[in-house]
Amino acid sequence: MSDTTPDRFAASKPLRAAPQRRGLSDRAIAWIFVAPTIFLLLAVNIFPLVWTVWLSFTNYRVNRPNAEVSWVGTRNYERILTDPDIWATMQATAHFLVWTLVLQVLLGFALAWLINRKFRGNDLWTTIIVLPMMLSPAVVGNFWTFLYQPQIGLFNYAVSFLTGADPTSFSMIGDVALAPWAIVLVDTWMWTPFVMLICLAGLRSIPDSIYEAAECDRASNWRQFWTLTVPMVLPFLMLAVLFRGIENFKMFDLVVLLTGGGPGNATTLTAIDLKREAFERWRTGFASAYAVILFVTVFGLASIYVKALNRVKER
Amino acid sequence: MSFSVTEPSPVQKWIAGTLVVVYALITILPLVWIISTSFKSQNDAIAYPPELVSPVTLEGYVNLFSTRTRASAEDLAANPPETWYDEIAAERGTIIVGPSRFGERFLNSVIIGFGSTFLSVFLGTLAAYAFSRYKIPLKDDLLFFILSTRMMPPIAVAIPIFLMFRGLGLSDTHAGMILLYTAVNLSLSVWLLKGFIDEIPREYEEAALIDGYTRLQAFIKVVLPQAATGIASTAIFCLIFAWNEYAFAVLLTSGNAQTAPPFIPTIIGVGGQDWPAVAAGATIFLVPVMVFTILLRKHLLRGITFGAVRK
Numbered sequence: 001m002s003d004t005t006p007d008r009f010a011a012s013k014p015l016r017a018a019p020q021r022r023g024l025s026d027r028a029i030a031w032i033f034v035a036p037t038i039f040l041l042l043a044v045n046i047f048p049l050v051w052t053v054w055l056s057f058t059n060y061r062v063n064r065p066n067a068e069v070s071w072v073g074t075r076n077y078e079r080i081l082t083d084p085d086i087w088a089t090m091q092a093t094a095h096f097l098v099w100t101l102v103l104q105v106l107l108g109f110a111l112a113w114l115i116n117r118k119f120r121g122n123d124l125w126t127t128i129i130v131l132p133m134m135l136s137p138a139v140v141g142n143f144w145t146f147l148y149q150p151q152i153g154l155f156n157y158a159v160s161f162l163t164g165a166d167p168t169s170f171s172m173i174g175d176v177a178l179a180p181w182a183i184v185l186v187d188t189w190m191w192t193p194f195v196m197l198i199c200l201a202g203l204r205s206i207p208d209s210i211y212e213a214a215e216c217d218r219a220s221n222w223r224q225f226w227t228l229t230v231p232m233v234l235p236f237l238m239l240a241v242l243f244r245g246i247e248n249f250k251m252f253d254l255v256v257l258l259t260g261g262g263p264g265n266a267t268t269l270t271a272i273d274l275k276r277e278a279f280e281r282w283r284t285g286f287a288s289a290y291a292v293i294l295f296v297t298v299f300g301l302a303s304i305y306v307k308a309l310n311r312v313k314e315r
Numbered sequence: 316m317s318f319s320v321t322e323p324s325p326v327q328k329w330i331a332g333t334l335v336v337v338y339a340l341i342t343i344l345p346l347v348w349i350i351s352t353s354f355k356s357q358n359d360a361i362a363y364p365p366e367l368v369s370p371v372t373l374e375g376y377v378n379l380f381s382t383r384t385r386a387s388a389e390d391l392a393a394n395p396p397e398t399w400y401d402e403i404a405a406e407r408g409t410i411i412v413g414p415s416r417f418g419e420r421f422l423n424s425v426i427i428g429f430g431s432t433f434l435s436v437f438l439g440t441l442a443a444y445a446f447s448r449y450k451i452p453l454k455d456d457l458l459f460f461i462l463s464t465r466m467m468p469p470i471a472v473a474i475p476i477f478l479m480f481r482g483l484g485l486s487d488t489h490a491g492m493i494l495l496y497t498a499v500n501l502s503l504s505v506w507l508l509k510g511f512i513d514e515i516p517r518e519y520e521e522a523a524l525i526d527g528y529t530r531l532q533a534f535i536k537v538v539l540p541q542a543a544t545g546i547a548s549t550a551i552f553c554l555i556f557a558w559n560e561y562a563f564a565v566l567l568t569s570g571n572a573q574t575a576p577p578f579i580p581t582i583i584g585v586g587g588q589d590w591p592a593v594a595a596g597a598t599i600f601l602v603p604v605m606v607f608t609i610l611l612r613k614h615l616l617r618g619i620t621f622g623a624v625r626k
Binding site: 024026027029030031032033034036037038040041043044045046047048049051052055062111114115117118119120121122123125126127128129130131132133134135136137138139140142143144146147151152153154157167189192193194197198200201236239243246249250252253257271274275278279284287288291292294295298299302 | 322323327328329331332334335336338339342343344345346348349352360361362363364365438439441442444445446449450451457460461463464466467468469470471472473474475476477478479494495497498499501502505529530531534555558559561562566575576577579580588590593594596597600601604605607608609612615616619620623624
């Protein structure tokens with residue numbers, strides 16, 4: 001058998017061209033394979049997006065199909081950018097975004113660092129910690145309203161147990177001052193494992209030899225942490241922040257079922273406000289302009305961030 | 316005394332382990348609470364102080380699957396309970412008049428979830444193979460375009476999709492939702508599967524071509540079996556996404572094709588939300604995902620980062 005292998009290898013050269021003559025050409029396969037995906041994405045994503053942009057310059061209303069549709073230029077955009085209520089929702093979104101990211105990065109990194117101490121059973125506990133992240137935000141968010149009940153909720157009971165405060169003296173989703181923190185808390189509960197998993201991959205990617213070398217140079221643990229561990233994990237951490245940032249900017253399901261945007265407008269994030277404009281007040285043109293602004297913001301921030309991420313990776 | 320710098324000391328391990336276990340127990344508590352509430356009676360569910368373990372009853376599950384009407388003592392006497400669930404309803408002074416809509420909603424979740432998963436994995440495998448193996452003009456731009464569709468807030472494209480579906484007669488239909496979720500999941504399935512297929516050595520296919528297979532045969536008989544694990548885990552990720560999706564479901568479906576997530580929060584009992592029934596619905600809905608998460612744990616990282624981070 002051993003002498004046939006070189007023969008086969010020698011014979012393989014002319015055969016390479018053969019498959020192209022039989023069956024479909026490589027080029028045809030490539031296009032047949034890619035086309036359905038591109039077509040579907042154009043139809044369900046890009047076409048609606050273009051339509052949204054067009055609608056954003058009109059005064060169209062879905063619930064008045066017979067009303068005359070007129071071109072209003074940039075009036076919708078001007079209105080949105082000068083509307084103080086919309087700026088308030090932007091502020092609520094920024095509060096939500098900043099605090100969820102800060103808490104999730106700190107907690108997620110700390111947990112990953114602890115899990116990387118490789119204690120016994122760390123795989124099992126990692127899997128348990130990860131569970132909330134995979135669950136339906138709508139169903140889970142809805143159940144958290146039960147945990148947040150002032151009279152009977154587990155959360156208020158736990159707080160009163162630990163601090164001695166009267167459990168009925170505060171309502172996480174009913175008080176204007178607390179509601180923004182109620183949504184931050186649930187989002188952090190749900191998504192810290194996401195940051196943790198990515199950080200863990202970062203920590204595990206650092207070769208042991210680097211630490212051994214640092215030890216030879218008598219670098220202190222503290223110094224090793226700041227000059228080795230943190231810079232090596234940073235690209236991973238930034239990737240996690242990118243994903244969470246985009247997701248939380250779009251946040252809708254979890255918050256709408258937790259607080260419904262209330263009390264008042266305390267937790268009305270932009271996506272919730274947009275839904276009200278589009279599907280409750282039926283101001284389609286106005287809501288379309290709102291959607292365009294939202295999309296441009298996400299896309300713009302994400303592009304800037306990806307550039308920064310690449311710079312960190314190159315270092 | 317010398318010690319390995321890469322191996323943490325036993326004390327370090329013990330402290331780290333304790334902290335992680337404490338966090339894990341706190342984080343799992345709300346999920347345990349959902350499951351335990353589903354087996355409580357309505358009164359036990361709202362007891363103060365909250366009870367982790369109460370007498371087990373299937374009242375929540377019965378209420379979840381049935382519609383009931385309040386009945387007077389005479390009515391109850393006239394209609395003696397025939398089955399165990401009739402008996403549970405009778406204990407609360409009610410008579411079951413028919414099934415609730417939860418069954419339908421759950422079935423819709425299954426149909427739409429599996430339908431869209433099949434389509435997005437099928438299309439995604441083809442596209443991923445082409446992106447992995449062939450020279451395609453503007454390949455990187457196309458791949459980025461595919462990923463960028465995921466950045467769009469669902470509510471932002473919901474308006475024209477709503478109009479489009481209305482025009483095409485797809486509003487509130489299974490086909491419409493399957494198509495929509497397929498499109499949303501394609502970005503995930505293409506990116507994940509491209510990563511998995513990239514890892515299969517090209518030599519296998521080349522060997523198959525030399526043996527006289529066509530490209531298509533080589534793809535079906537050599538690449539697909541090698542990619543089976545990757546395809547399976549991609550499918551589970553797509554399924555979980557479609558299963559959990561709420562925004563499109565609540566905006567685009569109502570009577571016919573509504574899935575479970577918009578339905579569960581609307582379960583109302585007599586005098587406010589019926590928490591054991593809500594918890595029962597949540598338990599039935601969430602437990603399969605928990606099982607899948609445990610099965611998937613090795614590929615979890617890849618799935619949630621669209622293949623950007625591989626272990």
